Amino acid sequence: MAETNLVLEGSRMVAVGDYARNDWMLRAAWSADEGSDLRVDRxxxxxxxxxxxLAHILDDSQTIGLIDARAGRSFRVTERGVLSPYAVIHADYDDSLANKAALGAGVGLSWRQWYRETRYSAPSSYVDLSLEYRTRLSGDDRAEGLFVTLSFSY
Known part of the structure; x- marks a missing residue:
């Protein structure tokens, strides 16, 4: 388990806005990776x-989940910037939808900009922008198309 991440969560969702809901959620998330850190030696x-x-929303009795896997190569193109082309496969499930499952595969390109280094430590935060195109392999049409993700890790 030292090489992976596991999150177990019990949370209360608080409705803010017309499309939100008050409910309880139980959730488990797991991830593993290699080669996602900044390499200054290569x-x-x-x-x-x-x-x-995987999450289950209690009062609405809704179960949702996803699995996302990617593999590729990272290129350090600036001192703190990394460009990564990759292949991706993505599956998701939502038992509240008419078409509960979707499976897609495709290619992606990610730009990760590292920051928050000090004189004595390596950069510990990043902004990541990913662009993917996936083709539907099975299930719902939501598996296909262009997907953009912006994430911040502080």
Whole structure:
């Protein structure tokens, strides 16, 4: 378990807005990766990541989940900037939808900009922008198309 991440969560969702809801959620998320850190000793290196997330919303009795796996190569193109082309496969499930499952695969490109280093430590935060195109392999049409993700890790 030292090489992976596991999150177990029990939370209260508080409705803010017309499309939100008050409910309780139980959730488990797991991930593992290699090659996602900034490498200053190389200009390129292999990378891969697997992420799985499963949640059950209690009062509405809704179960949702996803599995996302990617593998590719990272290229350090600036001192703190990394460009990573990769192949991706993504599956999701939502038992409240008419078409509960969707499976897609495709290619992606990610730009990760590292920051928050000090004189004595390596950068510990990043902004990540990913662009993917996936083709539907099975299930619902939501598995296909262009997907953009922006994430901040502080």
């Amino acid at each position: 200009t390129s290196w292999p990378m891969w990541r697997v992420y799985a997330d």
